[in-house]
Amino acid sequence: MNKLQFYSNDVCPFAYRVRLTLAEKAIAHESHTIDLLNIPDWYYKISPTGNVPLIKNDDDIVWESTIINEYLEDAYPTVPLLPESPVERAHARIWIDYCNTTFQPNYCGLVFELDESKHEDIRTILHDSLKYIDEGLAKTAPGPYWLGEQLSLVDLTYYPFFEHAPVLSHYRQFDIPAEHKHIHRWLAAMRERPSVKANQCDDEFYIEAYKPFVEGDVEHA
Ligand SMILES: N[C@@H](CCC(=O)N[C@@H](CS)C(=O)NCC(=O)O)C(=O)O
Structure with missing residues (x-):
């Protein structure tokens, strides 16, 4: 093989x-x-x-x-990244679906939308979405991960977007509110994962990489 x-x-x-x-x-x-x-x-x-x-x-x-x-x-089931019970697997997939259909399109939408008049509406949706996520994480507190003690595909689905947060802060003056303490403690736990430590990129890398898109030099697909 x-x-x-x-x-x-x-x-x-x-x-x-x-x-x-x-x-x-x-x-x-x-x-x-x-x-x-x-x-x-x-x-x-x-x-x-x-x-x-x-x-x-x-x-x-x-x-x-x-x-x-x-x-x-x-x-590769040896290291499982979904819970065992069918209903918990279903709930994990619902979170992943929420990321793909609601959180991520608005998160990336705020960066890639060049029409500033639309930014305030996207910011509002994003704030609602972050509140919803924080409330979700409160239910599995103290975590440390999204679904509780075990790391899952849900964590690995969301984390990359949060590592890109400096781009939103830099170009769109959007920061994850400090009041979302469950999001922040989840992020802190994720940053401790060896997988993240070995693969993470720094803020400047992302800010520079997004520049042509944010400045409209390259159209986002
Ligand atoms: N829904 C896809 C999205 C993948 C995607 O958008 N990839 C971008 C880079 S982040 C890409 O390859 N773009 C190529 C292009 O724009 O031509 C997934 O989850 O894999």
Whole structure:
């Protein structure tokens, strides 16, 4: 069996979800960086969308970060990242769905929306979303993780966006309110994970990487 091939880019929060899952499950792999401002032709031959992340495991090709993480959970169950009971697994997936359908589109929307007149509305939605998340985390307090004592795919789904928070602060004057103490204590626990420590990027890296998008030099897909 060949080593799993992982196609990603350090600035992509979706790819970071998968990078963290690979690290937490200690899955041997080879990593390839795809230049997102100049996606090579050969990548379109293996990727149906041209997006990162994507993994190739022998002849199996899987894309979409949430689906890749589920695939890795199925294919490499030794370190489980979903709870055992069906209802808890369902609730984990509901949180992941909330990230993909509500939290992340508004979080990234605030960065990529160039029409300033729309920012205030997005800020309001984002504040509601953060309040909802903080209330959710209060139910599993003291955590330390999203679902309680065990790290799960829910943590790895959300964390990358929170590591990008300096971008919102720098370009959009949006900070995660200090009053959301459950979010902040969850973030502190995540920053202690060896998987995060080994893969995290610093604030300046993200701020610089987002610059062409925020300044409208490059259109976001
Ligand atoms: N829903 C996808 C989103 C992936 C995505 O948007 N990736 C971006 C980078 S963060 C990308 O590859 N963009 C390529 C392009 O814009 O051409 C997932 O969860 O994997």
